[in-house]
Amino acid sequence: MKKTTKSDIETVLWKACDSFRGKIDSSRYKDYVLSMLFVKYLSDVCIETKEKYMKKYTGDERRVKRAMGREPFTLDEDATFDYLYENRNDSEIGQKINIALNSIEEHNSGKLRNVFRAIDFNSPVDFGEKKEKNGILKNLLTDFHTLDLRPSVLESNDIIGDAYEYMIANFASDAGKKGGEFFTPSQVSKLVARLAEPKVNDRIYDPTCGSGGLLLKAYTQADTKKVAIYGQEKNMQTWALCSMNMFLHGIDDARIWQGDTLSNPQNLEDDKLMTFQVVVANPPFSLDKWDSGFLPDATDEKKKPKMSAELDMYHRFDWGVPPSSKGDYAFVLHMLNCLDAKNGRMAVVLPHGVLFRGASEGRIRQQIVDFNLLDAVIGLPANLFYGTSIPACILVFKKNRSRREVLFIDASGEGHFEKGKNQNVLRDEDIEAIASAYKAYETKDKYSYVASxxxxxxxxxxxNIPRYVDTFEDEEMVDIEDVRANIASIERELKEVQAQMDVYLKELGL
Known part of the structure; x- marks a missing residue:
């Protein structure tokens, strides 16, 4: 039996993308392509499972139906991919796909609630006139029809999820900043997850989880299924991608909330913020107007208007309210308040400005250091992220620290990354070097420094990292005598050339 490989899936996905290119922007058609991959996978799993039960119960439809009801998810006949493919020439195929997606949600509301809510295969905005729309959708169904995603023929259990991640990464690269909003490069995610050190029975949380890549890396790093995954994402389409991504990676009990983490946090227990042993994040850099979800509806005793974020019911901003134009510390304060008091660990990707900017950010930074929460500052190479070339850093925080020092690592220089055509890349050996330096927690010339x-x-x-890690390379001492001798030699050669030139000119009568 021929096995379906990751390459087979990627080939079909890119072929499906060709049906949209030039007609719809890639930041939009990714939703349709990845949703159809999801539907095809669910359908093929259901088909194979039903065949298994039909054989087991010798065609007894009643027993088969009962057994199918105990499966992780179920699909009606008119919600399967095969049904949609059979109706690919229907003039209302867009509506039929929408009905199928709605049916999948309704029958699996515990796991797949609202994952297709932002997807409209009947959209006149995206697809234009009915004739053009039907042509695109027919091609899309035809492209996926050739793909066999039954579990028994998959090369490995991971290839669906891996192909999904591969496509998200390529969409991020293709769409630039707009795509980069929902994707953290795989190697950066791997490093962040390793620094946070997730382990068995941990609750792992990402408050700006995007398409879920960082959570998945943390799940993999934990190397156990005995962890609980939590996340929140503001963008509805990206939230749907994340929910599907978790499902495809076999984490169908992940709790991914949708909404603004800062103004409407969903990680609540008994009206208080839920806490986690591990927090990982790559929040949007220096988010402007981060506080727009807070209504300025209160004044202090001097009748001066107060920022309502200052009156946050969860007291996340008691150490200060970050400037409206830069939300970096708003996310940091939210995450610190969500960190388990006993052994909470947190690794977050941030722009370098958080290390030295003043005013309210400076006061917040002082409180974080004074309360002994900061464990390490790690400088990364520039141009690692889609849509921005600025260098970033990783801050590692820990609750209940036994030491007062802070480790600084400068991994931004030449030799600590691989230069790519469009983006620079952290290699496995670069990640290993950073992780080893963090574990050793000691000063290493031109690389790391333990600051008191x-x-x-x-x-x-x-x-600011250069204040602590000196990467300056001393220039070689210049030997003045060698320089003088070299100049004298050049002058002699020049005289010889001039003399020879005079001979030539004389011979020519000039």
Whole structure:
């Protein structure tokens, strides 16, 4: 039996993309392509499972139906991919696909509730006139029809999820900044997950989870299924991608909330913020107007308007309200308040500005250091992320720390990454070097430095990495005598050339 490989899936996915290119922007058609992959996978799993039960119960439809009802998910006949393919020439095929997606949601509301809510295969905005729309959808169904995703023929259990991640990465690259909003490069996610050190029985949380890549890396790093996955994502389409991504990777009990993490956090227990042993995140860099979800409806005793974020019911901003134009510390404060008090660990990707900007951010940074929450500052190479070339850093936080020092690592220089055509890439050996340096927690010339609390205080809580890690390369001493001898030699050669030139000119009568 021929096995379906990751390459087979990727070939079909790119062929399906060709049906849309030039007609719909890639930031939109990714939703249709990846949703159809999801439907095809669900359908093929159901078909094979039903065949297994039909054989087991010798065609007894009643027993088969009962057994199918105990499966992780179910599909009606008119919600399967095969049904849609058979109706690919129907003039209302877009509506039929929408009805099928709605049916999948209704019959699997516990796991797949609302995952297709932002997808409309009948959209006149995206597809235009009915004739053109029907042609695109017919091609899309035809492309996927050749793909066999039954579990028994898949090369491995991971290839569906891996292909899904591969496509999301390529959409991010293709769409630039717009695509990069929902994707953290795989190697950066791998490093962040390793630094956070997830382990058995941990609750793992990403408050800006995008398409879920960072959560998946943390899940893999834990190397156990005995962890609980939580996330929240503001963008509805990206939230749907994340929910499908979790399902395709076999994490169908992940809790992924939809909404604004800052103004409407969903991680609540008994009206308080739920806490987690591990928090990982790559929040949007310096998000402008992050506080727009808070209504300015209160004044202080002097009748001056107060930012309502300052009155946050969860007291996340008691150490200060970050500037409206830069939301970096708003996310940091939210995450610190969600960190388990006993052994919470947190690794977050941020722009370098958080290390040295002043005003309210400086005061927040001081509180974080004074309360001994910051464990490490790691500088990354520039141009690692889609849509921005600015260098980033990873801040590692820990609750209940036994030491007062802070480790600084400068992994941004030449030799610590691989230069790519469009993006730079962290290699496995680069990740290993950073992780090993973090574990060793010691000063290493031109790479890492363990700074005392007093040093940081003397630097007025400025955490800019060059203040602590000296990567300056001394220039070789110039030997003046060698330089003089070299100049004298050049002057002699020049005199010889000039003399020879005079001979030539004389011979020519010039």
């Amino acid at each position: 609390y007093d040093e940081i205080k003397e630097n007025e809580y400025n955490l």
